[in-house]
Amino acid sequence: MLGLRDAIxxxxxxxxxxxxxxxxxxxxxxxxxxxxxxxxxxxxxxxxLTALPLIxxxxxxxxxxxxxxxxxxRFLIFGAALQPFFRHLSWPKRLGVGFFSTDIGFVLFMGxxxxxxxxxxxxxxxxxxxxxxxxxxxxxxxxxxxxxxxAAIPASWSLEFAAILALLSVVIPLVSTRPVAICILxxxxxxxxxxxxxxxxxxxxxxxxxxxxxxxxxxxxKEVSRK
Amino acid sequence: xxxxERGWYVLGAILVLTLCSLLxxxxxxxxxxxxxxxxxxxxxxxxxxxxxxxxxxxxxxLPWQMGDVPTLDVxxxxxxFAIVVYWKTRNSLLMIGGGMVxxxxxxxxxxx
Numbered sequence: 001m002l003g004l005r006d007a008i009x010x011x012x013x014x015x016x017x018x019x020x021x022x023x024x025x026x027x028x029x030x031x032x033x034x035x036x037x038x039x040x041x042x043x044x045x046x047x048x049l050t051a052l053p054l055i056x057x058x059x060x061x062x063x064x065x066x067x068x069x070x071x072x073x074r075f076l077i078f079g080a081a082l083q084p085f086f087r088h089l090s091w092p093k094r095l096g097v098g099f100f101s102t103d104i105g106f107v108l109f110m111g112x113x114x115x116x117x118x119x120x121x122x123x124x125x126x127x128x129x130x131x132x133x134x135x136x137x138x139x140x141x142x143x144x145x146x147x148x149x150x151a152a153i154p155a156s157w158s159l160e161f162a163a164i165l166a167l168l169s170v171v172i173p174l175v176s177t178r179p180v181a182i183c184i185l186x187x188x189x190x191x192x193x194x195x196x197x198x199x200x201x202x203x204x205x206x207x208x209x210x211x212x213x214x215x216x217x218x219x220x221x222k223e224v225s226r227k
Numbered sequence: 228x229x230x231x232e233r234g235w236y237v238l239g240a241i242l243v244l245t246l247c248s249l250l251x252x253x254x255x256x257x258x259x260x261x262x263x264x265x266x267x268x269x270x271x272x273x274x275x276x277x278x279x280x281x282x283x284x285x286x287x288x289l290p291w292q293m294g295d296v297p298t299l300d301v302x303x304x305x306x307x308f309a310i311v312v313y314w315k316t317r318n319s320l321l322m323i324g325g326g327m328v329x330x331x332x333x334x335x336x337x338x339x
Binding site for chain 1: 234236237238239240241242243244245246247248249250251252253254255256257259260264269270271272273274275276277278279280281282283284285286287288289290291292293302305306309310313319320322323326327330331
């Protein structure tokens, strides 16, 4: 219950974001049934929105996999941080905790129990479930509502642009340090120049450029502060 | 449900994306005891999502084609406006709403 209470403000954002994603999937030309399947199975807003322009273009599936994987890489890092708290659980339970993990769940959990020394502690699991359970319900309910409302929304509203803005609203708050800003700047330049390349190789190049630029500027700023 | 070729393709895309979700979200939870992630790699991976999202957004708001003179798309203007809204309010929902309103208002007047 504590988890649910902490998660309520975030649930409003989750719901709206789910609604926008649901509408965007249908507006990109995917039918309602497949769109519902996508929401239930993939359960990853930014990966879904990232995949939409790629699916529309009909790129090879491996590229959709690669793009989705890279956007989801943050979960690998969250997983590495959460794993010590839940390692005592049986593997089906760990699979469940992992698959239903969310960004918000991670942030709230680490904020409350990140420093906890007593492990395992049953409160950890219940708190986490209190965040991710309602999160799953809210996301899917709003997403499916969006999918079936989409037909009532005229194409001239260009709501697919809202999906791009939604992605932008994920990126911009990340710009909190100089290395992240430089990473995004480098990725943006390479993505702009490379958009004519086949197979969306410009996207792959942008990811590589962004990581290299971020790591280099992180090293540089450390050296400068040491002097 | 009958699926045409396009339907199968979309279904394939859904399956590979599901695999992505499983691998990234549950992979470490399941195999973490056997898979130490080196610190350097972990730090480098922190930059990957921001770079990938940027790589998707930029061609959508600033498209150009071989042989054409690049023009400023109205979406780029609306996106910049959305960023300003976020910068002033720190609210993502206002940012999405503001960007959409700017897009609707500017589009009829835009010269390109």
